[in-house]
Amino acid sequence: MNDQKTGAVSMDYTDILTKIRRIIRSVNLESKRIEKEYGISIPQLLALNYLKTRNNFQASHKEIKDYLQLNASTITGIISRLEKKGLVARLPKQNDRRVGMITITARGAELLGKTPAALHERLSIKLQTVAPEQLQKLQDSFDTIINFLEIEDLEAAPIFTDEVNEVK
Amino acid sequence: MNDQKTGAVSMDYTDILTKIRRIIRSVNLESKRIEKEYGISIPQLLALNYLKTRNNFQASHKEIKDYLQLNASTITGIISRLEKKGLVARLPKQNDRRVGMITITARGAELLGKTPAALHERLSIKLQTVAPEQLQKLQDSFDTIINFLEIEDLEAAPIFTDEVNEVK
DNA sequence: TAAAAATAGTTTGTATAGAAACTATTTTTT
DNA sequence: AAAAAATAGTTTCTATACAAACTATTTTTA
Numbered sequence: 001m002n003d004q005k006t007g008a009v010s011m012d013y014t015d016i017l018t019k020i021r022r023i024i025r026s027v028n029l030e031s032k033r034i035e036k037e038y039g040i041s042i043p044q045l046l047a048l049n050y051l052k053t054r055n056n057f058q059a060s061h062k063e064i065k066d067y068l069q070l071n072a073s074t075i076t077g078i079i080s081r082l083e084k085k086g087l088v089a090r091l092p093k094q095n096d097r098r099v100g101m102i103t104i105t106a107r108g109a110e111l112l113g114k115t116p117a118a119l120h121e122r123l124s125i126k127l128q129t130v131a132p133e134q135l136q137k138l139q140d141s142f143d144t145i146i147n148f149l150e151i152e153d154l155e156a157a158p159i160f161t162d163e164v165n166e167v168k
Numbered sequence: 169m170n171d172q173k174t175g176a177v178s179m180d181y182t183d184i185l186t187k188i189r190r191i192i193r194s195v196n197l198e199s200k201r202i203e204k205e206y207g208i209s210i211p212q213l214l215a216l217n218y219l220k221t222r223n224n225f226q227a228s229h230k231e232i233k234d235y236l237q238l239n240a241s242t243i244t245g246i247i248s249r250l251e252k253k254g255l256v257a258r259l260p261k262q263n264d265r266r267v268g269m270i271t272i273t274a275r276g277a278e279l280l281g282k283t284p285a286a287l288h289e290r291l292s293i294k295l296q297t298v299a300p301e302q303l304q305k306l307q308d309s310f311d312t313i314i315n316f317l318e319i320e321d322l323e324a325a326p327i328f329t330d331e332v333n334e335v336k
Numbered sequence: 337t338a339a340a341a342a343t344a345g346t347t348t349g350t351a352t353a354g355a356a357a358c359t360a361t362t363t364t365t366t
Numbered sequence: 367a368a369a370a371a372a373t374a375g376t377t378t379c380t381a382t383a384c385a386a387a388c389t390a391t392t393t394t395t396a
Contacts (some may be wrong), residue, residue, distance in 0.1 A: 098344040
């Protein structure tokens with residue numbers, strides 16, 4: 001199936017970059033909207049939600065970091081802001097005194113109870129207007145994107161092609 | 169909404185959100201890498217590149233804003249940083265004294281000459297490892313995502329039903 | 337056991353990004 | 367012509383996000 005389309009394929013890398021940036025922007029706007037409506041951002045909400053699912057409602061800084069896949073310093077900021085709002089609390093250090101455990105507060109859980117909708121609401125409603133097959137295709141594409149975006153060593157990258165790189 | 173699907177489709181909205189965030193993160197990391205290597209970020213590079221394509225190599229603040237589709241205040245920051253590096257210059261206001269024109273400098277053009285690769289290089293190389301059909305699917309999916317992410321009034325949103333959206 | 341290395345978090349500095357409030361103009365209404 | 371509204375940008379504030387440098391602790395190695 002070669003796409004020797006006569007121009008349809010002129011849509012190239014720059015296009016993809018541009019599109020990705022538009023998506024990023026949309027998601028950011030969505031996040032800000034939620035932040036304004038609920039006083040809490042999506043990253044904060046994700047962290048809070050993670051804590052709620054945990055044993056004893058607590059997790060270490062590192063665990064949150066690994067879960068959200070963000071830089072340690074970014075996590076520090078998110079936790080600090082949640083702490084300032086009284087939605088989480090930092091616990092005193094124990095055995096390994098390098099490890100800081102964070103826990104969700106009653107107030108945090110309460111807020112979470114009010115906003116399961118937040119995460120879903122708008123985006124979900126939109127997604128529900130998309131048919132299942134479409135959704136599946138979306139998923140596949142996301143996986144593809146994620147796959148190659150996260151390939152680190154290009155040399156070792158698996159080449160899935162034959163007569164491909166006619167990429168102009 | 170009946171999700172009586174047996175698992176394959178259990179991959180749902182939260183997943184999509186998570187995946188989008190991973191993509192965002194990758195693109196951001198890419199941007200930082202370029203910034204470190206060339207002393208200029210992708211948004212800055214895009215703005216600079218836009219100026220280069222323009223008549224007399226200049227554009228108004230608003231035009232840049234519309235092109236990059238960013239908030240006015242964000243543009244101010246980007247332009248200011250480019251100005252500080254001597255890659256663009258703010259021109260004195262003319263007829264309509266509200267309008268500020270920005271122009272690219274020789275140094276800016278020179279840098280641009282050195283970095284067409286930047287935008288392409290890494291991402292392009294990666295994209296070249298993706299087969300054309302795959303790429304097409306990616307494009308389609310991006311369009312779908314962008315479409316529904318940017319639908320503002322849900323009520324008025326076109327509902328794509330089951331058989332319609334065979335988009336490909 | 338003392339030095340070196342690794343691990344966990346924080347701090348500092350920088351960029352993107354947007355909202356809200358503000359200034360300065362220009363255009364439209366009244 | 368004066369008042370109101372719209373437009374163009376900037377400033378200030380806040381959040382995400384990362385890297386680099388740093389502190390404190392623990393583990394490994396010599």
